Amino acid sequence: MQTLHVELAERRYPIHVGPGLLNQPEQLSRWIDAPALLLVTDSHVAEHYLAPVESALGPRLQGIRVLPPGEAQKSMKTLDSLFDSLAEAGIGRDGAIVALGGGVIGDLSGFAAACWQRGIAFYQLPTTLLAQVDSSVGGKTAINHTSGKNLIGAFHQPRAVIADSTVLSTLPEREYRAGLAEVVKYGFIADVDFLAWLEGRIPALNARDADTIAETVTRCCAIKARVVAEDETEQGRRAILNFGHTFGHAIEGACGYGEWLHGEAVAAGMAQALALSCRLERISQGDHERGLALLRQLHLPVTPPALDTRTWLEWMARDKKATREGLRLVLLRGLGRAELVTDVPTESLEAVLQASSP
Amino acid sequence: MQTLHVELAERRYPIHVGPGLLNQPEQLSRWIDAPALLLVTDSHVAEHYLAPVESALGPRLQGIRVLPPGEAQKSMKTLDSLFDSLAEAGIGRDGAIVALGGGVIGDLSGFAAACWQRGIAFYQLPTTLLAQVDSSVGGKTAINHTSGKNLIGAFHQPRAVIADSTVLSTLPEREYRAGLAEVVKYGFIADVDFLAWLEGRIPALNARDADTIAETVTRCCAIKARVVAEDETEQGRRAILNFGHTFGHAIEGACGYGEWLHGEAVAAGMAQALALSCRLERISQGDHERGLALLRQLHLPVTPPALDTRTWLEWMARDKKATREGLRLVLLRGLGRAELVTDVPTESLEAVLQASSP
Incomplete structure (x- = not known):
């Protein structure tokens, strides 16, 4: 313990x-x-x-x-x-x-x-x-x-x-996997060493090895505690914990709450955020693929549901991170380092949304 | 301004x-x-x-x-x-x-x-x-x-x-008077000089003299701000602002919210709290009478509605200030000085309630 x-x-x-x-x-x-x-x-x-x-x-x-x-x-x-x-x-x-x-x-x-x-x-x-x-x-x-x-x-x-x-x-299989999405998120946003640690334990994670899980929970809580202590009421830094969540909330909302589990929506949302980070040349093509590969190996969805761009944008604008100045998104600046970005070019966002749309 | x-x-x-x-x-x-x-x-x-x-x-x-x-x-x-x-x-x-x-x-x-x-x-x-x-x-x-x-x-x-x-x-007459109850409260709990200042301005207060009111509001806010700054989330000291309120909430609740205005109930509640403070020899008979006189000169009720002791106690026990250890009440230790008291003898409380009951 x-x-x-x-x-x-x-x-x-x-x-x-x-x-x-x-x-x-x-x-x-x-x-x-x-x-x-x-x-x-x-x-x-x-x-x-x-x-x-x-x-x-x-x-x-x-x-x-x-x-x-x-x-x-x-x-x-x-x-x-x-x-x-x-x-x-x-x-x-x-x-x-x-x-x-x-x-x-x-x-x-x-x-x-x-x-x-x-x-x-x-x-x-x-x-x-x-x-x-x-x-x-x-x-x-x-x-x-x-x-x-x-x-x-x-x-x-x-x-x-x-x-x-x-x-x-x-725990039912879907719920366990949904939790793994948030686990991977901590690696993406704040700890590339933890990301590598996870990549080395795919079979143990998929088999729900008890020791691996306990260690995973402790490491995730430690990362989150560090981020939260810096910004208890979410004025700035803490927003990085929402990596993938603006996309994810749109998925959950547009499909009706409960259709997609929160973690599933976050996984697909992180795939979108990785794609946008890559398109804006904030992460390399290799890092983009490395991120998607980890999500896939943990059997997490990387493809969002079929939504048209207008539906995406409407739901994303409702997100709490939306301000009068426009959409704010958490994007990566390399794996293991997330930032809150306020000047996301609309055409880049739309291109990513369209690439994932039917 | x-x-x-x-x-x-x-x-x-x-x-x-x-x-x-x-x-x-x-x-x-x-x-x-x-x-x-x-x-x-x-x-x-x-x-x-x-x-x-x-x-x-x-x-x-x-x-x-x-x-x-x-x-x-x-x-x-x-x-x-x-x-x-x-x-x-x-x-x-x-x-x-x-x-x-x-x-x-x-x-x-x-x-x-x-x-x-x-x-x-x-x-x-x-x-x-x-x-x-x-x-x-x-x-x-x-x-x-x-x-x-x-x-x-x-x-x-x-x-x-x-x-x-x-x-x-x-403002309707009743509402204005109800506000004066809280004004007087600040004198009772924290500032005997303010109490004397009010006693010297009864006609102006009753006539709603604009300058007197502006000065009154400023002084009350300053007293309250001082008390709140010491204890923002009501762990201790701030509780003195509830002088008369445990009795008052019982009056409001037992009579049905809206029958008595909050300030009216607080005025009658402060009269009860003054009586209990006096009975416990925390204030003199003279101070007790001085307090009641001020309330009366401002045309505030000093007699609670006809409730039996059991009803009083039931409503008072629901008050947020009730804890597992029993009722806590704000009482005076001299005019201008309130304290949160946790060891109120039940028989003294009941005597005060019975004295005011039909």
Whole structure:
């Protein structure tokens, strides 16, 4: 078991990573230290992991909410129902939410915790690879609006994250692969050595080797923690974490949320961002191909769905990174180094979109 | 015109106080500096003040929402509809909300701004005395939950506050008086000299003398800014601003939100808190009477509604200041000095409640 500390301006919190952590009641009970708790999870996760967590938390657990699985829960309606559950459970300012699940559960519960009584504590027990490497660090919480993904939310840091690498063995194949997209992203944007490390472990990654996964999660969290600590509320530097995401959000939105998994859309989005980086001569043709090869070897999509250019541009303009001055995109300047670019030439962007369109 | 600066850990913002500010289009346009704006107001306020503000903001104004007046708008439903308006107006991360109205408009709009894209700017143009002396400083935003007032919210500081003292002349009598309750509160909790200053200006305050009001608003904001700067997210010291509020929230909740104006409930709540402070020998009998006399001279209620003790205690226990350890109350230690007290003897509290019950 490894413990990584995320250092922020006002406080620090630990991320515990290792196999079988959800089955260690004494440690769980010590790490989750608030006196009154509401546990939020979904029915898939509950089936496998609710029992040990429930029993570890004992009488401090004042309520349990088991939601249907899926992105549709990131809604005002479900948020409102969580507030009802918090009130019914009598969760006051010293209480907390325990989020047991993937990104949907973490984003939704974290936002509920951010708003309830203007901010109570929450603990993340991420059960997907994506949530372990992405949502665990950074404090971004949100729900969706009909006009776009994650448009309603808050920055709210967890009090602790407990990432059990054993739980990833029961993850459906698509969800595991979707998580690998974000893993590869950290290599692209900030650490070419990590990219090479991944390239050397393709079989182990595809076989979900437990040690390889634990090491991967720890390295990704460390990279993300470094980027987030530099820019806690996303004024600048932190935006590089959105590499591939403006394209990806357009894919998710245009196809209807849930059709493409977030990580799948990000993989295809990163392929677009690599292509645009290459077209603008920010990375070499060789680096472009090296990037695509890694995504393909991990069985990730590199071809976006058939959307016309106007649809692409409309959805991309809705992205939170759009400003009055026009679209801002995260592009590479060589592998392992991402930058936020504000002066992307429209014709280059359109050429990349058209090359991928039907 | 005076400009006061609220200094916070991460940034500062100005509060402009003076007569006729809403009718100075050039200054308004300079102070409200975001490139895209959604204006939120209510129909009462719109009747008097929307036109000059709308014209001052010109084409940057991308949308206007005129809500029905009243506390009922601090709901998830109205919040959700504001998100729709923000999306329709195309307000991105560099856009902002302009909140033109009293506390309800400020609390609701500020919370919408806190959540939209995880936080956009907002400008407060408070049009009630209560909003000018209370909501302008501190960054507390919230909506209500069926189980209690302001249970869902965020700390989100305005980018600027523009308090036009002329607008208070059109305020209904009850609302003006309700604002005076919070004015008196600042004297009770933090500044006995200000209390004496108020006692010397009863006729001017009752006649809404413009200069007296402007000076009053400036002094109240300065006191509040000092308290908030010491404790931005209400971990301790800031709680003294809630003097009279635990009782007051119980009055508002038990009678149905809107029956008692917030300030009226706070006035009666402060009378209860003075009585309890006196019973616990924290203030003298003379100070108790001096406090009640000031409230009465400003025509504020000092007698709470007829509630039985059980009802009082149930509502007070729901207050955000309740913790697992029991009720915490803000009490005085002499006039001009408030403290958060965690060990209030139940029998003393019940005696005060019973003395005021039918």
